[in-house]
Amino acid sequence: MNTEPNPRPEPVIRPIQESEWDRWIEVDEEAFGADFGPARRDRFKAVTEFERSLGAFDGDRLVGTAGGLSFTMTLPGGPRPVCGVTAVCVLPSHRRQGILSRLMRRQLTDLHEGGEPVALLYAAEAAIYGRFGYGRAADSLFFHIPRRGSEFAPHAPNDPGLRLRVVRPAEARADLEKVFEAVMPSRPGLYARGPAMWDAVLADDEEARRGRNSLRCVVAEDDAGPRGYALFRIKPSFTEHDVPDGEVQVDDLFGVDPAAYALLWRHVLDRDLCSRVFARNRPVDDPIIHLLAEPRALNAGWLDELWARVVDVGRAMPYRAYSAPVDVVIDVADPVCPWNAGRWRLSADTTGATCERTGDPADVELPVDVLGAAYLGGRALGAFLSAGVVREVRPGAVRALSAAMQWETRPWGGLIF
Numbered sequence: 001m002n003t004e005p006n007p008r009p010e011p012v013i014r015p016i017q018e019s020e021w022d023r024w025i026e027v028d029e030e031a032f033g034a035d036f037g038p039a040r041r042d043r044f045k046a047v048t049e050f051e052r053s054l055g056a057f058d059g060d061r062l063v064g065t066a067g068g069l070s071f072t073m074t075l076p077g078g079p080r081p082v083c084g085v086t087a088v089c090v091l092p093s094h095r096r097q098g099i100l101s102r103l104m105r106r107q108l109t110d111l112h113e114g115g116e117p118v119a120l121l122y123a124a125e126a127a128i129y130g131r132f133g134y135g136r137a138a139d140s141l142f143f144h145i146p147r148r149g150s151e152f153a154p155h156a157p158n159d160p161g162l163r164l165r166v167v168r169p170a171e172a173r174a175d176l177e178k179v180f181e182a183v184m185p186s187r188p189g190l191y192a193r194g195p196a197m198w199d200a201v202l203a204d205d206e207e208a209r210r211g212r213n214s215l216r217c218v219v220a221e222d223d224a225g226p227r228g229y230a231l232f233r234i235k236p237s238f239t240e241h242d243v244p245d246g247e248v249q250v251d252d253l254f255g256v257d258p259a260a261y262a263l264l265w266r267h268v269l270d271r272d273l274c275s276r277v278f279a280r281n282r283p284v285d286d287p288i289i290h291l292l293a294e295p296r297a298l299n300a301g302w303l304d305e306l307w308a309r310v311v312d313v314g315r316a317m318p319y320r321a322y323s324a325p326v327d328v329v330i331d332v333a334d335p336v337c338p339w340n341a342g343r344w345r346l347s348a349d350t351t352g353a354t355c356e357r358t359g360d361p362a363d364v365e366l367p368v369d370v371l372g373a374a375y376l377g378g379r380a381l382g383a384f385l386s387a388g389v390v391r392e393v394r395p396g397a398v399r400a401l402s403a404a405m406q407w408e409t410r411p412w413g414g415l416i417f
């Protein structure tokens with residue numbers, strides 16, 4: 001008689017039905033240890049695409065989730081459709097049983113069979129996604145800037161035709177959208193914000209405030225219209241000696257030109273009764289670095305930002321533009337998506353690119369996550385060579401590939417999804 005216990009059946013992975021959404025989001029609440037209020041749930045549901053929202057089912061229990069969002073994101077060369085991966089969670093009772101791995105494989109297979117060639121995500125922890133072929137494609141800086149010592153350098157632009165308008169954020173929504181749409185194509189990683197995303201940016205309920213005061217907005221404009229905006233919150237405080245000690249926390253700040261950008265930063269740095277600014281997620285080439293007379297006043301810290309997955313090497317590599325001509329054979333290692341593995345000839349110049357299967361010998365050997373890390377243009381490949389992650393077969397090939405893939409403006413998504 002067989003006394004072995006029955007092996008646990010493998011969970012079924014399939015897209016959820018709309019009627020299963022509440023259970024789907026409850027897995028996220030449990031896994032993140034979060035309580036999503038009704039407003040946040042509504043915003044989340046409004047962006048959910050049910051046919052690409054996967055659930056892992058243990059019997060009839062939903063135990064894991066992974067969502068896909070149809071985004072238009074600026075890549076090197078211009079905005080393109082990509083897949084934004086979100087709501088990746090496994091119930092604490094089912095963790096470390098391979099459920100995330102199954103969800104990731106299914107999602108990548110679906111994309112391969114009929115979706116966008118590139119997927120992007122924000123990682124809750126940086127150790128999770130490398131094993132699934134995602135590479136750290138963008139970084140962000142956070143700044144703690146004391147008001148005292150935050151003077152601008154003499155070269156900081158100043159346009160007397162510009163003025164500031166203090167306005168309730170919701171009333172300025174059309175201006176904010178106009179500014180963002182003008183800025184979006186200028187930086188890889190920025191992605192179009194649909195109505196529900198703007199609702200999230202402008203959300204001002206208790207959950208969005210997280211102990212801070214209400215969302216504030218200032219628009220920089222001239223007679224022709226808006227040229228920039230800052231969204232921020234103030235955490236008021238006074239020292240025991242009654243010295244004002246508030247903190248301005250910047251949520252979103254964009255300018256369509258240098259003078260508008262400088263004016264907005266000056267505004268948040270100079271708010272009365274505040275002694276400092278905390279800006280949580282800024283690009284690594286933020287112009288504020290060059291505006292301050294003393295850049296050490298930034299007190300900057302560094303974090304990973306967007307992670308990118310080249311789903312299909314053959315489709316993804318010609319999908320973006322290149323900064324310099326290159327002709328290299330790359331030998332890609334990709335155990336998760338075997339359709340990518342092997343040799344490809346990437347031929348590109350500043351007018352276009354092809355990437356095709358080849359039997360020619362490899363110039364560079366690299367794992368697919370390095371292609372993801374370099375995909376948005378923010379990585380020099382020499383560092384991967386020095387770290388032993390990439391192998392150069394033909395001398396000079398890594399440098400050529402690196403020069404072609406890097407982009408002048410550093411990538412940055414700017415808004416967690």
Ligand SMILES: CC(C)(COP(=O)(O)OP(=O)(O)OC[C@H]1O[C@@H](n2cnc3c(N)ncnc32)[C@H](O)[C@@H]1OP(=O)(O)O)[C@@H](O)C(=O)NCCC(=O)NCCS
Nearest residue numbers: 031088089090095096097098099100101122123124125127
């Ligand atoms: C992170 C999470 C989705 C992992 O799900 P899971 O089903 O336990 O993952 P798997 O069992 O498929 O793990 C696959 C591999 O990833 C590793 N791994 C999983 N989560 C990890 C983490 N947070 N840090 C480091 N390694 C991790 C596992 O150890 C395993 O490694 P192995 O293949 O060498 O054995 C789950 O723990 C979770 O929901 N956490 C809370 C919410 C969260 O952080 N979600 C991610 C949002 S971006």
